[in-house]
């Protein structure tokens with residue numbers, strides 16, 4: 001199977017910016033690549049994404065949230081990710097199971113064992129070989145996310161951005177704990193730096209990972 005790489009981090013940490021840049025770079029190198037995201041990545045999961053991220057759904061129960069993420073993931077993996085990996089494509093995914101652990105575990109306080117089991121069920125055992133964690137102070141990330149929302153005049157996906165600061169701090173800390181406990185897989189990127197600097201950090205990590213991963217196909 002081809003390498004499965006995930007991009008993680010708090011709101012506004014630069015995941016989507018970097019995944020796009022890296023996918024373009026891989027395509028210029030004539031590598032087969034699939035860029036996708038969670039929640040979403042296929043029509044059924046995109047409909048669930050709309051429910052999950054819509055700011056008007058503030059009344060959503062944490063368990064509803066967890067189950068919707070799992071439902072969207074199951075569909076996305078079977079319909080999009082697994083076939084692409086089997087076709088030898090490098091799959092780059094914007095958020096994945098670590099996000100569920102950080103947001104629904106550390107953020108919402110749901111049981112970690114239960115989340116692990118659900119992640120396992122939904123992912124069908126499709127686990128990333130490498131994860132980039134974009135880490136930065138929450139105020140900077142949220143500031144960037146709000147500026148982006150104002151520039152694009154699009155607030156249709158802002159439910160999480162509207163959470164309290166301590167919620168976002170728990171998520172940042174939760175992600176860092178995941179990285180400490182799985183340092184072979186999860187590599188931390190200092191996302192507070194300039195766009196060019198972050199791009200270089202990402203290229204360094206991926207360029208040393210990919211030849212070995214692709215060589216073993």
Ligand SMILES: Nc1ncnc2c1ncn2[C@@H]1O[C@H](COP(=O)(O)OP(=O)(O)OP(=O)(O)O)[C@@H](O)[C@H]1O
Nearest residue numbers: 010011012013014015016017144148193194195198
């Ligand atoms: N290193 C950087 N320095 C300054 N601004 C940046 C940097 N990286 C990205 N940005 C800008 O910050 C905003 C948020 O970036 P991006 O959308 O990539 O974050 P994200 O992690 O995907 O956020 P979300 O979790 O909300 O999807 C964008 O407007 C982007 O252009």
Ligand SMILES: [Mg+2]
Nearest residue numbers: 015016017094
């Ligand atoms: Mg994004």
